[in-house]
Amino acid sequence: MTPKICIIDDDKIYQFTTKKIIANAGITGEILIFSDAENALSFFQNESGNTTKLPDIVFLDINMPFMDGWQFLEAMEPILSKFPKPIQIYLVSSSVDEADTERATKIPYVSGYIFKPFTKEKLLESLAHLQS
């Protein structure tokens, strides 16, 4: 499988373990990593028409400095329709706060909410949705 995966998270250890988990799951596609949601946003704005550069799936952390996950989603909304292919966005957080999960379900372009730790099983499950 070669889906293009995008990880937006400021936690370096998380970035490291997630990359390993993806490799161990046999996913060979390119992995885009952003430590800063603002940088990720400008990437999406710049490449909004570029099918090859855009990822198929985004794992977005909620709690980040400067721009958090919610602010990123809000900024993405106007350009979502411009994308030439569907992009699934998953919120990833260590927060078990119900307010966060509830807020996530109210956003139609969010495909799901993943509790950390991120595992191979959670990865495969979200990729399975991508296939269908």
Place this chain on the structure above:
Amino acid sequence: MSLQDSEILQLLTSISRELVCLHETDGTYVYVSPNSKSIIGYEPEELLGRNPYDFFHPDDRRLIFERSHQPLLRGDDNIHPTFRFLHQNGTYIWLQSDNRLTTHATSGKKYIHTSSRDITEKIESDANLALSERKFKTLFRDSPIGLVLTSKQGYIDDVNESFARFLGYETFELLGKHFSEISSHGELEENLRYRDSVQKGMIDHYAIEKQYIHKLGHLVWAYITVTVLRDDLGEPIYYLAQIIDIDERKKTETLLLENNEHLKATKNSLLIQNKQLQSYNQIISHHLRAPVSNLRSLIDLLQITESVEERMELQNHLEEVTVNLETVLSELITTLKIQSLENYHPEWVSIRETFKRVEKLMEGELQKKKVLIELNLAEKESVFISKDYLETILLQLLSNSLQFAEPNRDLRIVIESFAIGSETTISFSDNGSGIDLSRYSDQIFQMKKTFHRQMSGKGLGLFLMKYTMESLGGRIEVKSKPGEGATFLLHFPFGSSNL
């Protein structure tokens, strides 16, 4: 042209207001002056041959006989009885007489000469006056409401039992005192202002709540209504104060107000605690669960990794996460300690001395960066807090300023302190890189929020500082513009004795 004696008599007596009569020694009328009709309603002929005892008020007959008639016959001179006489119209009128014994020049026979005038009007007005005076006196003395009569100058002329009892005095002890001697200073100015308005005739009465000084020294609340008594020319002569004891009511009212204040304070501290609990929730969700989930992922990977090199890398990360976790835990413990405040012993702490200690701690870095520090503490030199807290807060602010200094200009820090209302404020300003408050104002004091790229702020310092200030009943504010530095304002409650 001469007049006859009888004619002269006629003329004189008809215009006189005196009824002139001549009586036998037993009282029988011998002569009645012609003006009798106008004074007692009878014509002279209706009385001649009759005895005045028939006309005296039954209650007065005996008195007239004993005190006037008999002494006169015994030779006493100048008898002036006052008595009631039955007027022809059936009512009694008051007469006052001058009685004399007179002797006929030739026969030597004795007669009683009486000259009487109607004094009913005077008697009645005197009686009315006496009665109203008696009524007022009774009312004054027996009133359950305290009454005080003060002179124009404010000296006490009369007080009743009720007022004296209210203040713990005997009535005579209060006479002659100036009213300000027994009034609390609190409302005295208001009281004098009203008296002045009365004096100037702008108002006739006023009512205020005021406190009197009890004989034992404590203050008692009263509701007083003051009325002015004026003379015929409208000049005030007396002030009559009516005093109602409202001490119990006022005390209850004060207690209620205090309770209300207390409830408000409790509500505020509950709101703050609630916010703090929400922050805890955040800490636990994000800052404890995040490293723990990293640990879990690393351990999972360690179990499936064969390569020695990769295992080494994972172990290094494990170590890193563990250190991170320990830091978060110790910070969490610090916040818990602050919140409990069990060992919090505030005192007046010198801002200058505390800051000097902080400077000492950071001496190396301050010298390296050539920092200019200006201390302007003339207005307020100390705050009521524990030394450690103030030191921690100042250390945090100083290291923040050092961390966010603009690299292309020397760092300048200004620390000022002043008192506003019931608060003491420390202002801590720098000319560093500042914070974009339009973007981050709601996040600045939250946990793990950093606002500067390429900076390794843990983001906990400001959170802890806000937390500490709020736990002490104070507040923290920040003012800043990107590129122009930041000013932190720390507001300390003044001498918070309730902590």
